[in-house]
Amino acid sequence: MTAPTGGAAPAHAHAADTGTVWRPSAPCTPRICVEPAARTRALPWAVLRVTALLLLLAAGLTVRLATAPLGARVPPGPVRHWCRWVVRAAGLRVRIDGAATTGTGVLIVARHVSWLDIPLLAAVRPARMLAKSEIRSWPVAGRLAALGGALFIDRDRIRALHGTVARIAGALRSGAAVVVFPEGSTWCGRSGGRFRRAAFQAALDADVPVLPVRLRYRVTGGPAATLPAFVGDDTLLASVWRVVRARGLSAEVEVRAPLVPGAMTDRRALAGAAERAVGTPGDAVLAGEAVPAGDGVPRVGVTA
Secondary structure, X not given: OOOOOOOOOXXXXXXXXXXXXXXXXXXXXXXXXXXXXXXXXXXXXXXXXXXXXXXXXXXXXXXXXXXXXXXXXXXXXXXXXXXHHXXXXXXXXXXXXXOOOOOOOEEEEEOOOOOOHHHHHHHHOOOEEXXXXXXXXXXXXXXXXXXXXXXXXXXXXXXXXXXXXXXXHHHHHOOOEEEEOOOOOOOOXXXXXXXXXXXHHHHHHHOOOEEEEEXXXXXXOOOEOOOOOOOOOOOHHHHHHHHHHEOOEEEEEEEOOOEOOOOOOOHHHHHHHHHXXXXXXXXXXXXXXXXXXXXXXEXXXXXX
16 A cells, blocks of 8 residues: 555566565565666766756755745646656656546555656646655655655554544545555566555545556566566665666556446455456556546547
8 A cells, every 4th residue: 555665576466465464565576576677878877867866856845845834735737747757857758648537536546566656646646645654764755755745654553554544535535636556565567466455445435436547667669677666675776776777668657447436335346446447467568549538538648
């Protein structure tokens, strides 16, 4: 249910999680699961990428610090563009198929592969993120998450689960979008974990739709890439550096049809439907066809 933690599985899909019900973990490490880049950028270009990322993060933090005391909210349009720029600054081409509805509460769910998942989902619709408490201490990004209304959870306290579900439901009732990664841990993108059901109870309690989003990372013209994965004992710095050094990476985001409230009254069924909607890790590349957007209107993918 949190962002980012670690883990992608080896060859077999849906390998058994090695963590607890409240704190699941994936059975992988960068050494086992993350493939090296076939093509890399020269060192000066990679340094420029990192510099651009830091400048964008600093700019976002400055804007949020300036608006927070005034109680002002940054319009969603600029936030979406800023998030896309963050991903592009890291060196990835971005393609988004579909759109999310606005103005109503929605639980956004996706499989979890990388720290890049967060700006990619925010490029669809800015949202509050359910995040592990450790993220609060991350330099710059942790402060941005806190100012962005992240719902921090202590995954070592199983008794906090009921309260966390209630907090998510409250945010959804207020009309906010909340992002949850129901696998509870990051996986490599070629395999994944089962969707945990707790967050789906919050959607049922708040009577809001669940919006499944399919994320894929690829080397241009190739299969799913594990290089962007942030897994196991990987460090954020190592993962960022690996991404900015690689050439030819792309990120594909496909907004699936929403699972509307009332269609399912059981969180197990709702979690299963969302898991099927986001698909099997590493499955077919987006073909550019019209995809049902969050508001039910077909749109054709846009590449940036």
